[in-house]
Amino acid sequence: MAHLPLLLSVALKLGYAGENQPIVGGALVFLAAAAGVLYLSFVREEMDAGPALKVGGFLLLALAVLAYFWPMRPWPH
Amino acid sequence: MAQSQSLRRIRRQLTGYVPDFATASSEDDLSWYLIVFPKVLLFSVVLLVPFVGAFWISLHQWEPLATQHPFVGLDNYVALFRDPIFWDALVNTAGYSLALIAIDVPIALGLALLLNMNLRGTKFYSAAIFLPVVTSWVVVSLIWSWLYNPQYGLINAALGTVGLPQPDWLQSSKTALASIALMSIWKHVGFNMVIFLAGLKGIPDDFYEAAIIDGANRWQRFRYITLPLLKPTSFFVVVVTLIFSFRLYTQVYVMTQGGPVHSTYSIVFYFWEQGFQQFNMGYASAIAVVLFLIVFGLSIVQQRTWGDTVEY
């Protein structure tokens, strides 16, 4: 478990994002949520997820990308 | 049965289901502990341990910026029971909670009954009435502190055109708490209405058909079918409303800061003021512990008397 402190500090770094830094922690949260929702709506048949859940899954993926790239957008902010 | 079709759907899938790996695991406690463990760990570490910490702080004369905090035992609690402002806050909060339970819950039930008639436009009505629940307390309190302005607020302007008296709302100690309660009911009634509406949809129609055949009029049907069957829903609504109303804080903080002459002090606001404004965190934590005991007692009593089982 030697790399636990490394994992800890890296994971914590994700929890904070400065003024114009990419929100890595946020992207991870959106990815986890997207993975869960997409898994439930496409892989688990019994859920017979309606369109809202499926669209929601992809929306979360889009948010993950947005969270990562939006702070680094070229135009001035 | 509202969810009977989903039950049938699951059974159909189950029969065609072929488990393709080792025999079912035995019904030992381990798997249940594994399931409940994450949540219990989380709320113990994040809520219970800090609450025990708050109790420990309440045994000290804890001034946030001081370096050492002398142990004082139960002095904070003794001072608390002799403090008139604490009793004011307790009476105000109990009154507010009673108003919510006595007015908010019946109105919500009434609206739910009307919406259950499946008139045209039900979706619009339920969305509109639910709108206040969706916005945050800070925003709603800001908007209403303008509407309540005695001189140029919208409410008094409307009352004026109809010739009704124009009360001072938040400016007078007689009507301040009532104004906050009125606004809170306006914001919260949609929440209870939606829960009641769902409860009504859960009642099977064949009960009503049988009653109509026996010639039961509208009131008898309501009295002898709807109300008893709604018991678990009302239990859920009253418990949530009770717990929620004892947390009265944001409206008081934004609109009146305790209101004219302690008339809108709530327990959590008094806790916040003592702990974060007046530097007596020990005394404030004692207030919090007493509040916890009161509401915890009330919810246990409520659960014992009402119980959450239903007889068909």
Added chain:
Amino acid sequence: MKLERSRGDYLRKGLAHGILLTASALAIIPFAWALLASLKPENKIFTTIFRIIPEDPTFANYVNVWLQNPLDRWILNSLVITVGVVYFTLLLDTLAGYALAKGKFRGKSLVYTLVIGTLVIPPQVVLVPLYIEMNMLNWSNTYWAVMVLYIANPFGTFMMRQFFLTIPDSLIEAARMDGCSTLQTYTRIMLPLAKPALSSLGVFTFIFTWGAFLWPLIILDDGAMYPLQVGIGLLTGRYSSQWGQLLAAAILAALPVLAAYLLAQRTFMEGIALSGGKG
């Protein structure tokens, strides 16, 4: 007899529509007023207070609030915190609710009393001890510290327990006979059945977390990390609040939550039916 019934029916329906219309109007008027006030230029908000419809409506306040404050970042922060809390709340609360409803293990009633106990603790009360705890973990000023308080909220567990009580035990026996472990019964049978309850718990949690104010303010240090509600709180100065921008930000803050509610309204309604219907 037929004519009587229809006139009585007609009258009753008219009355119902009347009451529902007034209730809806009362619910919407304050927001309509706030929307109209937010269209007035900043220095005219008070001087033209009596005029409800602004004579020179302008979107200046919306533009200013967007340019002068990191509103885009605040909205993103709110989304990160809210989506994170909703996801983990649904994940953990359904598990705990299922265990408390259908589980057979020693200490179940103790855990249930603990749930009721923590449900009753007002969040403001644990702020200082929790701040000290978070600081020991070096978590202050991170998303995780904000989220953890709202994920720990046992309201979802209480609600899911109510819901899972309505599932007849016969169904679980059937699943056990087919060789599902406790966890598999959960994912195979319980989750699909709980879909509506999941959506209502999801919307309730989304609304509560979206409105979070005091805890994020205390635990976060950097203005760029603030969720939207705390950002709006910053627009109220001690002596000079920028009312125009404040109202504009308030309207913008209400839109995502309203969208979440309208999106989930169908399953939302069905969901509470099951949890509230039978206890």
Added chain:
Amino acid sequence: MRENRVTRRKALAIAGGAGAAGLAGCASGGRSGDSGQSDGSNSATLWAWNDPGLSPIREEQAKEFEKKHGLDGVNWQYYPFDNYLAKATSAIPAGNAPDSLALSVLWVPRFGDKGVAVNLEEHGFSPDDYVTAARNNSSYDGTLWSVPWYADCRLLCINKQMFEQAGLEVPDPSHRPSWDEFANWVEELGKEHGTGYSMAAGEGLDAFVLSNGSGYLTEDGSKAAINNAAAVEAAEFLQPMVVEDEHVLARTSGTTHVEDFLSGQAPMLYAGSWHYPRLRDSGIDWQYNPHPGGPRIEKSHTWSAGVYYSVPSRGGADQEIGRKWLEYIDSMEVQKNVTRAMGGFPGRKDAYETDAFKQYLDDHPKLKVVAQEMENAVAFPSHPDVGKMWTAVHTQAEAIFQGTDPKSALDKAAEEINGLL
């Protein structure tokens, strides 16, 4: 029924894995990002309660300060005023203190008393540089704990147009009305416009009590004076105007009285010098006048508060950078432009003599009366529990304006204050 052949173990792994990753991510510890503490990076962290009007000036000053000392970053952290103490009392003991923080006059004595602020007299700051009110506000127990960025005072603000409509002659801006003259104005304006004067209930009573020579504490600060004859006289003067003829509005929440004036509802306002920017842009024909003077003394007094900066002595603050910030705030370059920047008045005495300040007053005659009133301004009582006294008196003020007998209400406030001494 379609049979899904994806083996459950793999599927479970994906869902479980994704959730677990997220969970593991937040179960970890470690120091948060570079929020500017004194850990090597040469940047400053400053706190202030948020005031939308002041933020632009603060950003400007941060840039100049950064250039002057070659720092690689000066970041402001703002918190709402009501929760500012909650933030400070949580963060400082836990080691997240800023390098310098703005304090209200109600908090300076507490920070001094608990030794949380650095004693500035040991670092070349001397209390005699400051105007009397600012000097008393920034020190406690005879020691200087903070440096005034700007000081302020309270005044009367008049809507000239509404005055003329009521048939009253607009007074000269430097004229201090007596109580009777003020009562006559309120009477005439009330008849014409329905309302004569709008004030904050608590501070409004304080101002009239001070203007009659009384205050929270006696001269030597040993006993409560809020219930002495002069104070009761002030309360008995105000109460009928609020309760019976309702020509005076006693507001209980923060900024409503200013909004009464801006919306043309109230022709006279209990105003502060910091309201100058809002009044200037309001499009109303207004002027400041000195606060009415009571019968017992010839020169009236009003509170002086403002914004004061301190350096935390604990909690990981980089005191060296903090002191540099105080020196910058205390520099003539900042003090002489304070009024131009945001309508506040300099804390430093010698800033009043500079040409920049004098020139600004000539260009903005309405502020001349504020400069005149700054000499009469009185500091808040220098006591760690001044916040509790403030709440005690203001609660009783609200009671008086709801009709309670003034003497018994002020006796209760005095009893509470004596309990704190």
